[in-house]
Amino acid sequence: MYDTILVATDGSQPANRAVDHAMNLASTFDAPLHAIYVVDTRRYGDSVLGDSAAATEELESRGRELLEDIQQRADIDVTIEIRHGRPHQEISEYAETIDTDLVVLGNRGLGSGGEIGSNAERVVRNVDRPVITA
Known part of the structure; x- marks a missing residue:
């Protein structure tokens, strides 16, 4: 049914549920799993990230840790991707690039309240493939 699955993570609780579900x-x-972490330049501001290599490196390091944890826990091959x-x-573009059959992501991210998060809603509206939110 699914030949390729993409999961997005930001380390939030909903994203962790999505990772477990995607795995x-x-x-x-028996589908390859791709995991993506996006350094959110909109949230932190291009000017802040552009002026501070340390801030970018810290966010990338956090993403790498999250993605490597997914690789270690999975009993299948996981390809990881960090984008800015x-x-x-970025999730939509990567989904198209790898021609995934399914996108899985948390229904809220780090900054969301009680309703579906804006990024999750935008992915659901803009990706031309099935999306599961957890």
Whole structure:
């Protein structure tokens, strides 16, 4: 049913649920799993990140840790990707690049309240493939 699965993480609780769900699906369907972390330049500001290599390196390091944790926990192959930009755009572009059959992400991110997060909503609206939010 699914030949390739993409999961997005930011380290939030909903993203962690999405990662667990994506790993289970990938294992069930013997599908390669791709995991993406986006350094959100909109949230932190291009000027702040552009002026401070240390800030960018810290955010990338956090993303790498999250992605490597997914690789270590998974019983399947996981390809990892770190990108910079607006999360929904980068997730959508990467989904198209790898021609994934399914995108899995948390229904809220680090800065969201009780409703579906803006990035999750934007991915659901703009990706031309099935999306599961957890």
